[in-house]
Amino acid sequence: MTDAEWAVVRPLLPVPGWMRGRGGQPEAYCHRAILDAVRYLVDNGIKWRAMPTGFPPWDRVYAFFRRWRDHVLVREFHDRLRGRVRQESGRDAEPTAGVIDSQSVKADAVVGADSRGFDGGKLLNGRKRHVVVDTLGLLLGVMVTAADIGDRAAAKVLLERVTDAHHRLELVWADGGYTGSLVEHCLAALALVLAIVKRSDDMRGFVVLPKRWIVERLFAHLMRAAAWSVTSNDPPAAPRR
Template sequence: MSVAGQSSSVTRGCDCLAHRFGNAADNGSRQPRYPTDVTDAEWAVLRPLLPVPGWMRGRGGRPEAYCHRAILDAIRYLVDNGIKWRAMPADFPPWDRVYAFFRRWRDHGLVTEFHDRLRGRLREREGRDTEPTAGVIDSQSVKADAVVGSDSRGFDGGKLINGRKRHLVVDTLGLLLGVMVTAADIGDRTAAKVLLGQVADAHHQLELVWADGGYTGSLVEHCLATLALVLSIVKRSDNQKGFVVLPKRWIVERTNAWLMRTRRLARDYECRTTSAEAMVYWSMTMVMTRRLARTRPQLA
């Protein structure tokens, strides 16, 4: 019997594709016990938005042997608690199977596809168009773990941080439109030139992006001439002292705060920058599914 606000059992009757068409029923079930487990309300939202596995689309591969809901529970647990892959609790599927799922979704862009579907659904729920017309860009430097090699880490002299830098573009709700992870010594304008190009290609209705003073210079002209994108610089007044909330820029700062609440993102532990970017997407999927589950209309 499920309790409101808590997840129900992942059972042999689960309606995930691995149970319905794969071999997941052969591996039994697990009883949910962690705050990060997908609730029934969340599952009702995200289940129709999950990408269809390649083995169901004639692309070969063995039908999956572990429940998709249990796999999602495992990845959410890892991202939120910051554990090592090999430290995955025993009640989840084997850690190497969970990592194989994570790697497949990372390499084939499935985590981005899933994330974007959730973002579109949440924007519709908030009364917005699916595609945004305005966004905000910023970067955040974080310390890197010892496993991060020298080829993808650097020293941010402004923040005095040895590690990596996350470059984010978000919409006016703070939802992620694009992320790029670089060494911390890469300049904001250098990374933004690439990231804004990717975001503009993916979101054709985007017309305006707000940024701080670190993005001034030739980038403004480049965005207008090449991307047909207005880069508006929100500057801090020279007369202002102490902490001041600046218009529009606070939106992306709030998104950075959301990400830092997941322990896997409090420091960069990923050997590859693509894995670091995937972790950001997984963290945002948790934010969005929880919000969608709370605002889901009640059925009569």
């Protein structure tokens, strides 16, 4: 992180237990260095044990990450960052509307057969990521399934999770793949309006559809980041010491 990024991130970090009088000891390494190490690992797709020596020891970084994951602090930190961005954009911290969609992605050979499936529509063997974003394209919820899981079946579970976490959410836009009983279920069980944005029959070629482009942009960012990490020949930036 740059100094400017750290200035934004630092006050949003979860407060360690030892600072709240709940026991434990101070971290042996600066949170900035540990977060940089986690971001480096995710960006470059390396193994924990392959962490460059310029970062804290890999086992300390992993222990930090595991503790945050097990205590749901990763989501708490992410939610605070999203709220900050929304407020700076003139929005309320909590969204009232969102967009849902899914994307099937080819699975690598090392991905077990029990966690992958064949998407007949996309003719692709792999996994499917189901996401809900707010109207700025910021992530509200995500669920990964085998690619043969239907959008409506996954959305029923994902939307329940998202509405439990975001009580002000009242409207979600979706494409034609989410029509049917799911619309009635969302209204009756979740008090959520699922608005279907359909492509008209007379449309030809690429057309930007209202609201749906927001979540499509997120998928484009994800695919671009993945492609860059695979194809870039540039050496990684020197880790912060």
